[in-house]
Amino acid sequence: KNEVEQSPQNLTAQEGEFITINCSYSVGISALHWLQQHPGGGIVSLFMLSSGKKKHGRLIATINIQEKHSSLHITASHPRDSAVYICAVINYNTDKLIFGTGTRLQVFP
C-alpha cells in the first residue's frame, strides 16, 4: 500500500464545475504539498500546508491532520486547469518527501 494515496486517478469536468481532489496518507507528517504538473513535465508548487486551509485565487487546499487527509478544490474550473495534480508529504521521522501518484484532470470547454 502506498504511503500517499490520491483519488480519483483521473477526473474529467466541464468548464465551470467545482473540482475536488483528495489525498490520504498513512505516515506522520510535518507538512503537505500540492503540486501541479503540466504536459511536458513542468511542475508548479501550489500550496504547502501543515494545518487548516489555504486559498489562492480559485484554488483552495485543506488539511485535517487527525484524519490524515487533505483536499484540493478548484472553483469555476477552466480548461487551463487541465494538468496532473500531485500530493506530496514530508515524513516527520525521515524528513523525506513522499509523492502520491497524481490525479490527471481534464477540463473541457
Next chain:
Amino acid sequence: EAGVTQSPTHLIKTRGQQATLRCSPISGHTSVYWYQQALGLGLQFLLWYDEGEERNRGNFPPRFSGRQFPNYSSELNVNALELEDSALYLCASSPDPSSSYNEQFFGPGTRLTVL
C-alpha cells in the same frame, strides 16, 4: 527573478555511459533537491543538498550521486546507465535551509533517455 534552470533539456545516452545533469537554483536559495519521474511512475525523491553538503538521500543505488557547488548550483551524476534510468529528472530549490522541505520551486526538468 529568474526561476530554477536545468540543463540540458534532453539527454540521450546508451547503457553503461554516464550522464551529468545540471541545476541552477533561484538566486538566494541554498537548498537544491533532485527528483526522478520515470514513465508511468510518480515522482521519487533522489537527493537533497544544502550549503554544499548532502542532507538526505532517497532509495536509489550509489551510482546516483551529485554535488553542490559554492554558488549553490548542483550536478546530478548517474553512472553505469541502465535502461530504467530513462526518466524526467526534476530539480527544485528552496530558500530555507532550516526546514528540510519548505516551499520548493521546480525547474523544467531534464529528460534522460537511455538506449
